[in-house]
Amino acid sequence: MILINEALLNETTERAKQSPRLRMNHNFHERLDDPVNRMLNALEPDTYIRPHRHLDPDKDEIFLLLRGRVAVFLFENDGNISGMQILDPKEGIYGAEIKAGTWHSLLVLESGSVIYEIKEGPFVPLAADHFAPWSPAPEETEAVRAYMEILTKAISGTL
Numbered sequence: 001m002i003l004i005n006e007a008l009l010n011e012t013t014e015r016a017k018q019s020p021r022l023r024m025n026h027n028f029h030e031r032l033d034d035p036v037n038r039m040l041n042a043l044e045p046d047t048y049i050r051p052h053r054h055l056d057p058d059k060d061e062i063f064l065l066l067r068g069r070v071a072v073f074l075f076e077n078d079g080n081i082s083g084m085q086i087l088d089p090k091e092g093i094y095g096a097e098i099k100a101g102t103w104h105s106l107l108v109l110e111s112g113s114v115i116y117e118i119k120e121g122p123f124v125p126l127a128a129d130h131f132a133p134w135s136p137a138p139e140e141t142e143a144v145r146a147y148m149e150i151l152t153k154a155i156s157g158t159l
Helices: 006-018 141-156
Strands: 023-027 036-043 061-067 070-075 081-087 095-098 103-108 113-120
Touching: 006 023, 006 036, 006 113, 061 070, 070 095, 070 141, 081 095, 081 141, 103 141
Parallel strands: none
Antiparallel strands: 023 036, 036 113, 061 095, 061 113, 070 081, 070 103
């Protein structure tokens, strides 16, 4: 039996805080080619999850927020926001399922946020064309900061 407990969440969160990307996976699947990938993903504010979609192969993605607050964004093909939901277990909003081919991203709103993520395997690194061309690449530091500010303003309705 694999237990998901406070100690595991804390350990994964501490590793995320030490990571340059401010996020860290704890995989439960034993091999990258497993038919189902299951993992904890500890996420800290200021981590940048570039808008992306899963096309090859088509993969639905499920996020269950175990603790913290995270905004899930959906986008149109031109980059306009088509949907947004704040996940917050304290408010009774626990997760989301993203259909394959849907542009999406997460914005972390609270330190110590941890999601349980499930998606079809095998693990295949995203190809360049799976990242939104209208979003900045991670190395574009100033553009990323500005983009994340746009997403933050969208949450507060000031766009």
